[in-house]
Amino acid sequence: MDRHGYFGGPHEGERAGWSLNVGDLYDDACALTEVAKGSLPLMDVIYNGLPSIISEVNWTPPNRFRADFPFLFATYGVLQGTDGVYFFALSGPWWQQVLSKFSIQTPVVMAQFPADALVFRLGLVQEGPTVVEANLKLADLFALKGAPVSQAVNLDELRAKDIPAGQTAQVQQLEAIDPLAHLVGKVQMNFVERDTTSRIADLSRYIDRNKGVVRSATGELAWDYQRGLVTVNAPKAQGVCGFLQKAGTVNLRDVSISTQMEYGTVLLVPLDGQPLRTSRKMLLQVMSEDTNYGWSAPGTGKRAIQSLGTAPINVRRFAGTITLSRPDAGKLKVTPLDANGYPTGKASTGGKITLQPTVMYYLIER
Numbered sequence: 001m002d003r004h005g006y007f008g009g010p011h012e013g014e015r016a017g018w019s020l021n022v023g024d025l026y027d028d029a030c031a032l033t034e035v036a037k038g039s040l041p042l043m044d045v046i047y048n049g050l051p052s053i054i055s056e057v058n059w060t061p062p063n064r065f066r067a068d069f070p071f072l073f074a075t076y077g078v079l080q081g082t083d084g085v086y087f088f089a090l091s092g093p094w095w096q097q098v099l100s101k102f103s104i105q106t107p108v109v110m111a112q113f114p115a116d117a118l119v120f121r122l123g124l125v126q127e128g129p130t131v132v133e134a135n136l137k138l139a140d141l142f143a144l145k146g147a148p149v150s151q152a153v154n155l156d157e158l159r160a161k162d163i164p165a166g167q168t169a170q171v172q173q174l175e176a177i178d179p180l181a182h183l184v185g186k187v188q189m190n191f192v193e194r195d196t197t198s199r200i201a202d203l204s205r206y207i208d209r210n211k212g213v214v215r216s217a218t219g220e221l222a223w224d225y226q227r228g229l230v231t232v233n234a235p236k237a238q239g240v241c242g243f244l245q246k247a248g249t250v251n252l253r254d255v256s257i258s259t260q261m262e263y264g265t266v267l268l269v270p271l272d273g274q275p276l277r278t279s280r281k282m283l284l285q286v287m288s289e290d291t292n293y294g295w296s297a298p299g300t301g302k303r304a305i306q307s308l309g310t311a312p313i314n315v316r317r318f319a320g321t322i323t324l325s326r327p328d329a330g331k332l333k334v335t336p337l338d339a340n341g342y343p344t345g346k347a348s349t350g351g352k353i354t355l356q357p358t359v360m361y362y363l364i365e366r
Contacts, residue, residue, distance in 0.1 A: 004056035005041020027302045030065035032228040032242045043182035044082045053084035061099045067108040067287045071241040071265045074116035079128045097311035098292045107290045107315045115267045115285040124237040126218040128185030135196035183214040235275040239267030259320025264288035284362040288316040317357040324351035337361035
């Protein structure tokens with residue numbers, strides 16, 4: 001099964017569907033907070049246990065908040081059992097010089113592929129259990145009765161009191177699936193010949209609407225949609241994306257992250273396949289925001305683009321402190337790397353890393 005999906009803020013103009021133009025009106029939007037309003041293209045469904053891919057997806061410009069895009073698809077892609085994700089679209093065998101409507105060969109997207117691809121391809125987070133299994137009778141589908149993922153959310157269907165605590169409820173027909181279930185584990189729909197009972201896990205254990213937090217059934221992922229913050233806290237992948245400055249210090253299993261960047265991502269992964277607690281070779285990856293040099297759209301809210309700017313694409317400077325808490329942290333060697341992964345500047349020793357304003361990769365070795 002395959003599908004496409006896009007996310008972005010409002011963008012209005014004669015050619016807004018495929019290009020950026022002076023005079024277009026737009027506003028920024030962050031998927032981390034927008035998820036409370038409904039489904040995102042991130043959310044995948046497994047049909048009859050068959051492979052599932054997303055062959056066209058993008059967090060499209062103009063939008064400041066795009067750095068969470070690769071981070072989310074890497075982590076939640078594994079959780080949901082997604083078999084492949086295709087970022088749309090490549091424009092040639094080189095880095096893009098300016099942002100376009102479907103840019104991915106840019107710092108906030110492709111430059112995050114090294115660590116994020118390792119998470120997805122090597123399964124550095126756990127695949128989740130099936131938390132919703134909807135069995136759809138073919139005769140009902142042919143009668144155009146619809147499927148639960150295409151209908152409005154019906155919270156009554158998922159009320160905790162209808163499901164034994166910590167258990168799974170069986171129902172004859174699911175009227176709707178809470179889209180936040182995708183952030184808990186796998187959502188499966190089966191097309192069946194005869195009436196078959198559907199199953200729903202006790203999602204109230206993982207979804208706290210009062211606090212605006214959804215935790216994965218694996219215990220490794222947490223999505224705080226009130227603060228706009230997602231953390232991954234697994235033995236082999238630890239990091240955070242979203243509004244980092246407001247979050248203060250984020251303490252994970254083996255690393256603490258404190259940054260003055262308003263928004264961005266920080267991700268630590270092993271390069272030797274070992275848990276971060278004992279790994280002898282790790283990659284620390286950092287990202288913030290990017291935009292064209294000279295881009296101008298003054299004001300807040302929905303506003304007009306006054307200038308598209310020119311090359312090169314600029315990245316908002318990095319800032320913060322990353323502290324590793326493993327017992328041998330003081331003996332770790334930290335080497336800053338350039339955009340191509342080659343050493344740049346002077347290596348240091350110790351488990352406390354002060355982020356350099358223009359360095360997005362660090363090699364950490366023991």
